[in-house]
Every structure is written in C-alpha cells, then in structure tokens.
Amino acid sequence: MGHLRIATWNINSLRLRMPLLERLVGELNPDVICLQETKVPDLLFPAGGPAGLGFPHVSFRGMKGYNGVAILSRVPFTPHEQAPDWCEKGDCRHLAVTLSVPSGPIELHDFYVPAGGDIPDRAANVKFAHKLDFVAEATAWFAGNLAPRSVLVGDLNIAPMEHDVWSHRQLLDVVSHTPVEVAALTAWQQTGFIDALRHFVPADEKLYTWWSYRNQNWRGSNRGRRLDHVWITPDLLPSLRAHTVLKDARDWPQTSDHVPVCIDLSV
C-alpha cells in the first residue's frame, strides 16, 4: 500500500509564484497540488511548468485577472468534463478530477469560494449574496452527487469554528466568520464530509491557514483565520494518516497570504 499526499494552496498568481511552487514541491513533495487564485487565462497557463516539476497531469480553468483553479498531479487522473457553472457566472472557481490510485478511484474537488466583500449583508452587498448563493448551490449539488471516496479541498473563505479565528467575538460580524456563513459552510460539509484538519487538531486549539498582508508582523500578532480546508468522505477516514499546515511558507519571499495545507492518505 502506498501513500498519497494531496496539497492545497491559494497561490495568488501562479505566474508570479512559479518559483515558490517549486519550493513547495521541494518541501512537501506532494503527489497532487490543488491551486486557487491562479489568476491566469488558460491560453497563458505555464504549460510546461508543472511537468518540469514532476507533475505531468494537469487540469486548469482560469480567466484574466481574477480567480482560477488548477490541479497538478504525479498520478494519472480523469478530468470531469461536466461541472456545474456555479451561479452561472463562468468564473473559474471549481475543478474536479478522478484520481487513479491502487486502491481505486478517488474523486477530488478543488474549490475557490467567493470572498464575499466587506459588508456581511446580502441586501447591501452583492458579493456577499454571491458567496452565500455559491455555497448553497454547492450544498445542493453535493447533497445529490457526492461520490464515495471523495476529497474536497480549497480556499473556502469561511472559518467555521471558534478557534478557526484569532478572536471569535471580534470576528462575528466580519465576513468569513459570520453566523450565516458558518451555518452555510456547515450545511455543505454535512452533505457527507469530515473536516480532515480538525481530525488531527482539537476544536479548542487555534488553527489558521491565512494571515492578512496588511499585518506585516503577522507571526507576532497572529491574527489568522482558517480559510483553507480539506474534507474527506468517511470511507476514507481509515486511510487518513497525517496533515501539514506549512506555516513557514508565510515567510517565503513575496509569498501568498495563504499557506499550503496537505493531508496524507494510504492508498
């Protein structure tokens, strides 16, 4: 039996941070990398880059300037051709593939959920409405289409638990931790997923994957949030071996405000 390490990272511009992607490969040696905010149109995707890093299997969906997701893999996969167009915006926030591993196929979803703007009010802020609608659509879709042996990763832009943020009280009205968002994300997860990171880190322990660019003393003040997630279906729980939150990546030169996260599965 082998192992499969699946990493997820909001890279915040793939072209700018190809050297950091190489560093990620060197430090974590993942078998699969799911990226968000690639910010590169498909025609400009650095096609030879992933193969040069040892990832010959690539799927990507990008657009000019914003959003964009990509899956890079050492193991063969089949891309899903028929993915929902969430909120009918065509805005490149989701990719799915079926990984071919010895124990059988694993379905992998890579999501970049809308950030939602600054005002946590659906009526006053169309970006917040979009975020809630996106999560509701995803919830409905997974309620009817969740496959066995599924892994869902990505920047979900919601920190659901009290200790997923530096101050539960102070962030209750801050987009990413409002009760309505938490309820929405919880409903999505409850379509059939286990929170793989919290399997390892107790609920009363702080766990963050993002620290704002606006706080240069990010480690000292440690005002982080857990916006990046790894969910698995219960049938994969016996295979779940380890997790990593690569916090030191937040100190890499010209890095993303998110850090890479990964899990190890026995396959």
Added chain:
DNA sequence: ATGGTAGATGCTCTA
C-alpha cells in the same frame, strides 16, 4: 474608528 498590503490591470478592481 481607521488603515494597513498585495496582484493584475491599465487611470481601479478584488482580496
């Protein structure tokens, strides 16, 4: 209460 930074873009948006 405010503003702080970053990336892509092109005289501003998104995060």
